[in-house]
Amino acid sequence: MYKIVRKRELNPTVTQMEIEAPLVARKAKPGQFIILRVDEEGERIPLTVAGTNPEEGTVKIIFQIVGATTEMLNHKNEGEYIQDFVGPLGMATHTEGIKKVCIVGGGVGCAIAMPVAQEFHRLGAEVTSIIGFRNKDLLILEDEFKACSDKLVVMTDDGSYARHGNVTVPLKEMLEAGEKFDMVIAIGPGIMMKFVVATCKPFGVPVTVSMNPIMIDGTGMCGGCRLTLNQDGKRVTKFACVDGPDFNGYEVDFDEAMSRGRMYFDYERNAHEEACNLFKNA
């Protein structure tokens, strides 16, 4: 059992927790993820590590309440326990040789992008962050990004806060103005990452994307997290849990990945409704 040491609501649909897991806290690097189960009958869900405190032995996770499991997790309070917490999984984000980086985060993807931005900042790279949200109410982590970015642009789809528009708008402006990034790292919904790649392509900037497919064991056993890369004209199957979650954005078949992500869409929507009703009745 793993103790919830601290819990904080970042916005009405996004929660941050710090979980006591000393072995994971010692090892986890930005870009890696953990898998947890809320209770004995629960499903395994992957969540990216949003930070660690090795001295205290805690791991920070940030999750959006989208389904039954995240709903159950959100109903746990400080001092309570979750059943299983295992990691760190996947490969850490590649940082070597990158001196000037642009981090593009979308929605709850910003929770994953934040520790990556912090790591580049710590390593002395010049960090530009572009973070986007649907609206003002869903904004998270603005202060954290401000603290680790040389330049920060906040976007909202509806213009209810900061600049109006998609994250690709300022990205394109920067590239057109002659900004030379060693790497653009895009973390967010599939459709956002696909368009970040399309935006960067004419400028020849390398793009890394962080994929979050459906996953069960997370240790390279089940193959559920597979995705297809187009490499030198060949279609190659890769597994996000052991080969990723970061991939070369120019190679990822986003349409396929987004389609696979919707495999249990109906099931999950029903399960979430049931979980919500459960808590309403309780």
Place this chain on the structure above:
Amino acid sequence: MAIDPKKHEMPTQAPEVRAHNFSEVALGYDQETALAEASRCLNCKNRPCVSGCPVNIHIPEFIAKVKEGDFEAAYQIINQTSSLPAVCGRVCPQENQCEKYCTLAKKFEAVGIGRLERFVADWHNAHATEKAQAPESNGHKVAIVGSGPSGLTCAGDLAKKGYKVSVFEALHTAGGVLVYGIPEFRLPKSIVAKEVETLKDLGVDVETNVIIGKTLTIDELFEMGYEAVFIGSGAGLPNFMNIPGESLKGVYSANEFLTRSNLMKAYKEDPKTPIMKGGKVAVVGGGNVAMDAARTALRLGAEKVYIVYRRSMEELPARREEVEHAQEEGIDFRLLHNPVEILGYNNPDDPRDPKNGFVTGIRCVKMELGEPDASGRRRPVAIPGSEFELDVTAVIMAIGTSPNPLIKSTTKGLEVNSRGGIIVNEDGLTSREGVYAGGDAVTGAATVISAMGAGKVAAKAIDDYLSAK
């Protein structure tokens, strides 16, 4: 007294009943049948059955005790060499091992050794009152990576010799393939849990949620005071055929499908972990895993389940009894068939149609057997122009796995072969001193009992190594 030429039948649930439930198919011998079957054993001097057993169970001796009606004594004899008797009695391919070499088999059917082993183990689990006792510690610490059949066997053998053994398991439940892979109807999870409890009584420490190679490395285990390590990390990434359509929704690896159903209990009412139920299902492959996947799909409510296998019944590698059970349950065997493409729904007028990207069928080509290949089996060759389509809503790929990649990528000096299997010598020793390995991590997908055999060999080698140190 004349010897009954036939093995006593194993009572089973009727096929039409069991096809709709997840309870165990084979019900086990009763006492009377066990006594009668045991009396078929000739107790011959040269004991060919024992050398046919990968863990060399003293077969005639335990059967002699069954004949006497001393079932606990029979169990203790099995327990000397096997840490998982209730498991082996159920999942071993006895027809290729002990029973294949049975003297009786030259004229009649072999003694039902596996069925007797199961009877004895179940009798012990139901009646034994005394817990296994942890022996006096010899002060040495050994780490075992993975709690599947090879790891549990290695742990059991070392614990019995007084070693302080810790087993590290990546998943949330101990048992490895015995819990995530083999379905409830063939190996009830309560039996695996019981075998794990017995090991804990022997003093074995089981740590779940620790991934060696990630949470801790092999080198850190040595720093923590472990003097030897056994790697039994098991099967790794599933193989796919590299045909078009394998990323469509509704295409599973057998590992994923079985893990969802078994480990994550998606077979139960109202599960937290989803799985596709019903429809028509094609399972590609002919091994035990393919049989397990096909029969699981059937029990989850599929209206039609095909086994698609490119060779003929003769080459089908699954345990004979599983094939027979699958046939009785109505699984449709499409032998000498090879998939060439998986077909999916695509509405050209509406890219947002929710049905887009789901499986609608599988295109196969018919095969014929040609000359023998490297494996000695006749090579299947496609018959030109014989392609046709089967309408299905799900496809499960059960064509093997490659060894787990996590440890080799984080352990310096650990040599692996071109397929990713850890290289070991005849004692299970790897290229690193004090590091041993066995099971699927070495061989790629194989059987439970061969993994147990490897765990046993390594346990002996570790004991020799640490005793001499």
